[in-house]
Amino acid sequence: MVFEYILKKNGIDPQKDLTIDQSIDFGSTAAAFTGDDSAAYTVEFEPSATILEKEGAGYVVASLGEASGYVPYTSYSAKSSYMKENPEIIQKFTDALQKGMDYVQSHTPEEIAEVIAPQFKETDLETITAIVKRYYDQDTWKENLIFEKDSFELLQDILEDAGELTDRTAYENLVQTEYAQKACES
Structure with a gap:
């Protein structure tokens, strides 16, 4: 799409x-x-x-x-009831993801590749480093986890253009950024 x-x-x-x-x-x-x-x-x-x-x-x-x-390829969803009952779990999960984002922003492609290599046993370190460098040079990774309204609208544009979305949803009705904002501040 x-x-x-x-x-x-x-x-x-x-x-x-x-x-x-x-x-x-x-x-x-x-x-x-x-x-x-x-x-x-x-x-x-x-x-x-x-x-x-x-x-x-x-x-x-x-x-x-x-x-x-910026198309938000990865997002996390939870039921409103779960979020209401478990705000500390949601915040800790979001904080951990932000910690990873902070690491990527403050380390070289070589350092990042070394850290993630064990997760990609079928791929050699040289290839992982080349991939990370490409993503690094393209500025693929955002500095934070905040799902911006412009990205949400772009995603809906793409889905609509592909014929997969017939009714658009208001950003404010579907996206909650308070946990990501809090993670950025800590």
């Missing part, structure tokens, strides 16, 4: 100006790309994009994250 939104934003009609093959299992797109000489581009998440580059089988030519604007 983000890819098609970016294409349209740049005057390219995904249905008329090119062919997008969405029949390939997401985990197999890199292999399909390298095995198909008719495919000029592929959309990849990491580590596939960096591995294609390392193998000389492709090049990262653009970042969907940079081209789209």
Whole structure:
């Protein structure tokens, strides 16, 4: 959806100006790309994009994250009743996430890669470092966890454009930022 939104934003009609093959299992797109000489581009998440580059089988030519604007790919949801009954748990969880955000802002890609490497046993440290450096250079990580209204509206624009959203929701009715704001202050 983000890819098609970016294409349209740049005057390219995904249905008329090119062919997008969405029949390939997401985990197999890199292999399909390298095995198909008719495919000029592929959309990849990491580590596939960096591995294609390392193998000389492709090049990262653009970042969907940079081209789209800040799309909140990760968010956390909880029932209002749970939040009301457990505010200390919600705050501690949010504080821990903010601590991770603070770490990323204050350390080098090499240091970050060393810390996260145990979570990615199937990927070598050199590849993890290259990925983190790419994200670092693109300024992928926000400084805080606050889900901004502009990002919420962009997400709804993308969903609406894709035909997945028929009724928009007011930011104030769905998003609560008090825990993230408090985490930033501590």
